[in-house]
Amino acid sequence: MSASGVVKLKLVIAYDGTRYQGWQVQKIGVGVQQKIEEALARLLPEPVRVHGSSRTDTGVHALGMVAHVEVPDAALRLPEAKWPLALNAHLPEDIRVLSVRRCAPDFHARFHARGKQYRYFIWNHSAHHPLLRHLTWHVPRPxxxxxxxxxxxxFLGRHDFRSFAANRNYEMENTVRTLTRLDIRRAGPQWTFIIEGDGFLYKMCRGIVGTLVQVGLGRIPPEAIPAMLEKRDRRVAGMTAPAHGLVLWKVFYGRRGADHEPSAQAEAQRES
Structure with missing residues (x-):
């Protein structure tokens, strides 16, 4: 038994965000966090709070959301391998717990994350793919x-990304972030934007992708990006891409928690 009588578990969660108002518990509408906590309540003697690594927005999806939760020692009579099965039995089909592992007592899913990877998907064809309409942004023009x-x-390197982030109802103290990767892949009509960084502002990924699409349509010259970054004004940059094309792909950790990466099978399915 642990000294505190509780143990900390690390969860990796995937979800289709179409029906949810983002990750967080909401005053109006339903967040994914609420559904996870309700499932845990079916297995534990008392309610617990789940802490996520990211605050995905309404309509955004996840394949590698990481969260942690503290549970009573007695709950670990259920083997770790059976926790996903038990939780998924109480979750809607568009939310799945992929793994549950015991982690260090001081691990924090949000504060110990050293980086994240998002992927944005576009279907670039005159007709949208009907099976991907909830997972890709349809851009009909070449x-x-x-x-x-x-x-x-x-965009790569350390910049103030205020021009590419949507305004919240409060002033952001620090809008400087570091992007380490921004790849654009094309496989027929399906395009994938792979964006990695140490952190992301509100709708920052979508602001970057929307601006890049306008570059691809000839509406913005590539050389205009440095001036947009310099002005730190959302009005000077391009559009915000729709939420439904964005996926939180994975979260990076150091020694406090292993990085989560989707399985090779999941990777192949997303890029096929």
Whole structure:
């Protein structure tokens, strides 16, 4: 038994965000966090609070959301391997717990994350793929990938990303972030934007992708990106891409928690 009588578990969660108002518990509407806590309440003697690594927005999906929760020692009579089965039995089909593992007592899913990878998916064809309509942004006009890749290079490194983040109802103290990767892949009509960084502002990924799409349509020159970053004004940058094309793909950790990466099978399915 632990000294405190509780143990900490690390959960990896995937969900289709179409029906949810983001990750967090909401005053109006339903968040994914609420559904996870309700499932845990079916297995535990008392309610517990789940702490997520990210605050995904309304309509955004996740394949690698990481969360932690403290549960009573007695609850671990159920083997770790059976926790996902038990939780998923009480969850809707569009939310799945992929793994549950015991972690260090001081592990925190949000504060110990050292980086995240998001992926954004576009269907670039005159007709939208009907099976992917909830998972991809339909851009019917042809995109030019060469200027988009030139523009993408300007985002890499440490910058103030205020021009690409939506305003909240309070002033953000720090809008400086570091992007370490911004790749654009194309497989026929399906495009994938892979964005990695140490953190992301509200709707920042979607602001970047929306701007890159306008570059690909010839509406914004690639060389305009540095000036947009410099002005730190959302009005000077491009549009915000729709939420339903965005997926929290994985979260990176150091020694306090192993990085989670989707299985090879899941990766192949998303990129096929």
């Amino acid at each position: 995109l030019d990938i060469a200027p988009m890749r030139r523009a993408a290079r300007f």
